[in-house]
Amino acid sequence: MKLNWAERWAVNNPVRVFEQRLEINALHRAAALRPGSTVLEIGAGRGAGAEIIIEKFKPSRLHLMDLDREMIIKARKRLAASDHPPVSSCVADVLRLPYNDAMFDAVFGFGVLHHVPDWRGGLAEIARVLRTGGCYFFEELYPSLYQNFITRHILLHPTENRFKSEDWKAALRQQNLKVVKTLEKKMLGILGAAVKE
Numbered sequence: 001m002k003l004n005w006a007e008r009w010a011v012n013n014p015v016r017v018f019e020q021r022l023e024i025n026a027l028h029r030a031a032a033l034r035p036g037s038t039v040l041e042i043g044a045g046r047g048a049g050a051e052i053i054i055e056k057f058k059p060s061r062l063h064l065m066d067l068d069r070e071m072i073i074k075a076r077k078r079l080a081a082s083d084h085p086p087v088s089s090c091v092a093d094v095l096r097l098p099y100n101d102a103m104f105d106a107v108f109g110f111g112v113l114h115h116v117p118d119w120r121g122g123l124a125e126i127a128r129v130l131r132t133g134g135c136y137f138f139e140e141l142y143p144s145l146y147q148n149f150i151t152r153h154i155l156l157h158p159t160e161n162r163f164k165s166e167d168w169k170a171a172l173r174q175q176n177l178k179v180v181k182t183l184e185k186k187m188l189g190i191l192g193a194a195v196k197e
């Protein structure tokens with residue numbers, strides 16, 4: 001599901017970049033990547049997170065994808081600098097990732113799957129494209145944050161089939177994604193890293 005005006009404003013601003021920098025630093029402390037890694041960011045938005053992923057994790061190749069063409073256009077402009085490692089990007093749905101099985105050493109997803117009605121299907125696709133031993137780095141929000149009595153009138157999210165802490169962790173286990181580190185606030189959401197077994 002694409003973002004409405006309010007969430008576009010919330011993610012396309014410097015406070016979000018600051019928050020992502022703190023989160024990516026924490027994720028880097030949780031699990032580093034081997035040299036020469038090939039990395040995917042799903043729901044990459046305007047590419048601000050991708051810049052920080054490049055800086056901290058130093059992948060050799062980075063693929064970005066998002067459902068929203070406008071976001072991908074912004075990301076391409078942002079990442080046009082020649083001193084980055086090769087970055088490719090496409091407009092696609094996380095439910096049908098246009099990548100081969102076991103193609104990535106890591107997949108990053110910041111605030112994406114809670115926008116997807118069939119979020120378990122998205123998780124299955126992430127597990128499919130990760131190699132065994134590869135790492136899924138995630139930041140996800142719970143409905144108590146984005147569908148409370150105030151936010152449900154401002155933000156636009158799917159209303160059915162929402163996940164909370166236990167649903168999310170069970171779905172990770174079902175995809176053989178073993179959590180190695182999480183920082184969780186049960187009323188807000190979860191930041192973490194999970195390795196594909």
Ligand SMILES: C[S@@+](CC[C@H](N)C(=O)[O-])C[C@H]1O[C@@H](n2cnc3c(N)ncnc32)[C@H](O)[C@@H]1O
Nearest residue numbers: 001011043044045066067068093094110111115
């Ligand atoms: C809350 S924004 C987060 C953007 C960026 N990752 C960030 O943290 O600033 C969620 C992003 O996921 C994208 N998105 C939503 N549903 C998607 C889907 N089914 N497949 C791929 N991307 C999706 C939206 O277009 C949006 O760019």
